[in-house]
Amino acid sequence: MVLPAESRQYRCSETEAPAAGSPAAGSVFAETWLDLRERADHAARAGLLHPPLNDWLQQRAGQSRQPLQLVDLGCGHGSNLRYLAPRLTGPQQWLLVDHDAALLERTSQRCARLTDDRAQPIHVARRQADLQQPLALDFEHADLISASALLDLVSHQWLEQLAECCHRHAAAALLTLSIDGVIELCDASGQRCEDERDRQLFEALAHHQQRDKGFGTALGSDAPAAARAIFEASGHRVTTARSDWHLAAARDDDCTLLRQLFKGWQQALMEQLPTQQAVITEWYHRHLRQLDAGRLGARIGHLDLLALPPDGAK
Template identity: 35%
Template sequence: MSGFSPEWLALREPADVRARNADVANALAARMALREHVSVVDLGCGTGSNLRTTSALLPARQSWTLVDYDANLLDAARKVLIAWADAAHEHGDGSIDLTSGSRAISVRFRQADLVEGLETVLEPAPDLVTAAALFDLASPAFIQRAARVIARARAVFYTVLTYNGIQHWQPRQPSDGQMTAAFNRHQMSDKGFGASAGPTAPVHLAEQFELVGYTVIEGQSPWLLASGREARLIAELVEGQAAAVAETGAVDARTIERWLKVSRTGAEVGHVDTLAVPPPEGELRLD
């Protein structure tokens, strides 16, 4: 179990879809447009939300490998993807062939811990390595390692919804800044990869891919949540944030309790989408 439930991932999926940066998405689509087929590895796939949105940017024939260390999420991914597709065919080995609109998408599922097996899951080298809401959990050292192994594969890299530390709550409260600062510190604790990059992850991603010679395109992808549409998501964010802040000991219990009681009508949570494309042959910088 990873601590990410299928219910939580389903709750955030519509907000994730709306938040994605269109310019970065269009740049990926343009980069891939001339291919007939694309092979993709999705790191930390959860229930497959990234495939459901990113496949629309890619050519008509696609082969995806969905990687997660949580077997329950991989099982959920298979079911949710079969329900999502226009048509689905299951194979005996657990892989599935999906049709979505004009796209034929074959999907394999791979249970692996990225900390141990990142290099292995990127063999054979795919055309595209992607992830959603993953890299803020990772350490700066893992981000550096990912940039180097992806560059060695000369794969395109596209990751969306990396938290960048920005929060705006409506109505505003005097303690919002203190709560956000403590939450961001909590986001930098160890989430399985060593101390996380947390809200600095987008900067590390851009830096590390530029260091290996890639061209990086970034865009903001904030959640813009309104209480009518996303009341439950806002409520769960508030609760999760209060619990995380309490663990830091950086904010006194009364302040947290008061902050928790305020009914929020809206929230902005900042993210960044990152596309990194390899340089022409021979210009990689991998000493």
């Protein structure tokens, strides 16, 4: 997903990096965006993946009273952990992994009082790490590697490394909120209303989403299909489920989120189509007027993926 330029989480070619000596500067902007999208993310998550994941984790734990070893890769401000912890059964030990040390510290503090589905406290640790090479990260004892809203930023090779990491350690993977290229605009009654100009610009946006985001050529909206194929090739049992954002025209927080999305889309399109800036500017302001009038909503397509190791893998 293309974020507003000031809110992207990693080394994106589309935006200037925070000034040297002030690593928290970009993180503050990122957290503003992440806070804004959290309600939509949590409402969209595919709950039908939780029972098979919980069943597998309990089988993995057996009679042991040891905590489950869970990883949140590219954890951001901890939205994925806040969503999952109260939905997973049994003692939990989470490892938060991100490249931003200041953000990691704030996130671990923010998540320190979370509990599992039986209201028992969980344990949270953190690790600052470069995320570019999943195989270089030591997840030897992990039961589950999870990531949210990350796959569209990474490359095919990065996903192959992640699948290999899960295969080596017989770990499950839960990879959620991956964009799949669906953007449907709707009016106040919920009827689709995108026109030919919208479709042309969204196609250009899809190409922009495949620029290098710091992990090699980004998969963009091809990420869900690539992830499924790669994990199945490694022997995992893969289940996917839709996790679309449904943003209503008259709901204030949905309109605020959409306004930020359009801002990010405008900036990306200006880079992708530099000779069409007047067209893009008119398109952007037309949709802002519709948002201000409570006449524009959207469905933004996402998929969640659960990959379980082959039966008997340990």
